[in-house]
Amino acid sequence: QQPVQSPQAVILREGEDAVINCSSSKALYSVHWYRQKHGEAPVFLMILLKGGEQKGHEKISASFNEKKQQSSLYLTASQLSYSGTYFCGTEFRTYGKLTFGQGTILTVHP
Amino acid sequence: DADVTQTPRNRITKTGKRIMLECSQTKGHDRMYWYRQDPGLGLRLIYYSFDVKDINKGEISDGYSVSRQAQAKFSLSLESAIPNQTALYFCATSDHRSSSYNEQFFGPGTRLTVL
Numbered sequence: 215q216q217p218v219q220s221p222q223a224v225i226l227r228e229g230e231d232a233v234i235n236c237s238s239s240k241a242l243y244s245v246h247w248y249r250q251k252h253g254e255a256p257v258f259l260m261i262l263l264k265g266g267e268q269k270g271h272e273k274i275s276a277s278f279n280e281k282k283q284q285s286s287l288y289l290t291a292s293q294l295s296y297s298g299t300y301f302c303g304t305e306f307r308t309y310g311k312l313t314f315g316q317g318t319i320l321t322v323h324p
Numbered sequence: 325d326a327d328v329t330q331t332p333r334n335r336i337t338k339t340g341k342r343i344m345l346e347c348s349q350t351k352g353h354d355r356m357y358w359y360r361q362d363p364g365l366g367l368r369l370i371y372y373s374f375d376v377k378d379i380n381k382g383e384i385s386d387g388y389s390v391s392r393q394a395q396a397k398f399s400l401s402l403e404s405a406i407p408n409q410t411a412l413y414f415c416a417t418s419d420h421r422s423s424s425y426n427e428q429f430f431g432p433g434t435r436l437t438v439l
Contacts (some may be wrong), residue, residue, distance in 0.1 A: 216366070246427065255414060255430035256367070269425050301366055303428075310355055310374065310418060310426045313383070314367040 215239055217304045219315035226322045231290045234318045236302030238283040245278055245285040246303040246312060249296075256301060260287070289320070297322045327351070328431035330415050336437045343402045345434050347415030356398040357416040357428065358382075358390060367414065373398055374420065405438040412436075 217238045224232050236245060244263045247270070248256040260270025262278035262285060270276070275288045289296055299319050303312035328349045337343050347356065355374050359367040369382030371390040379392055387409060389401045402409055415431040 244426070248428075255432050258427040258429065261425050261427055263425070269427070303367075305426070310420055311369065311372060311380075311382070312428065313369070314359075316364060316366045 216313055217302055217315040219300075219302055219318050221318060222316070223319040224321070226292045226296075226320070228292060228294060228322055228324055230292055230322075231288070232292060232320060234287045234289070234300050234302075234320070236285045236287075236304070236315055238304050240283065240304075240306055242278075242280070242283050242304050243307050244305040245276075246305070247274070247276060247285075247287050248301045248303065248314075249298045250301065250317075251298040259300075292320075292322045294322050294324065296320060328415060328417055328429055330413075330431040330434050332434060333432065334435045336439065337405055338439050339406055341405050343405050343436065345400045345413055345415075345436070347398045347400070347431055349396050349415075349417045349429075349431075351417055351419070351429060352395075353417035353419040353429070354395065355418045355420050355426075356392065357418075358388075358398065358400045359414045359416065360384060361412040361414060361433075370400065370413075402436075402438075405436075407438045410436060410438045 247259040250256040262268045278285045299317045303314045357372045358370040373379045373392045413434045416428040
């Protein structure tokens with residue numbers, strides 16, 4: 215099942231904060247976050263594993279609530295370069311196969 | 325730099341034609357994936373391969389086939405293209421042998437238009 219992302223779109227001014235959520239109806243092994251700029255390929259941002267391990271960019275933070283099967287991506291003090299579409303990808307077991315959400319479009323204005 | 329490349333980058337074809345999209349990687353990764361991206365639908369998995377002899381269907385494999393010719397090469401074929409296969413196609417790789425995280429690295433994409 216495809217995870218559900220919210221909101222679908224968000225508009226910010228530079229310096230503002232945003233939270234993007236990703237929810238699954240199934241128990242998750244891991245949640246991945248990727249950012250895709252217009253006309254480019256998705257780029258890996260962060261992975262959060264069941265049990266608390268995580269790996270990602272030092273300027274990106276995220277959480278994984280295993281009880282609720284939800285992950286949140288926190289974008290603080292946003293910059294123009296943060297603009298793009300953010301996708302979460304969920305992994306149900308250690309199969310290495312991801313199911314992606316529909317994406318959240320983030321636009322940061324000066 | 326170790327990379328993921330896709331050819332062609334753009335392709336326009338006609339209904340009924342056979343098309344092959346190619347993906348090559350110099351990252352030394354063992355796992356390779358093909359995704360399709362349509363506006364508002366995110367990335368949907370077509371096929372994936374965990375090594376040369378292991379190929380699996382994804383969620384939307386109908387109308388597609390793949391070939392893993394070598395660890396570094398993974399090709400996607402449309403046997404008889406139809407207009408609703410018009411989309412942006414991405415190849416991705418991940419390294420399972422040296423990482424438990426399975427982060428995926430995407431190629432630049434192939435924009436396919438079927439008339």
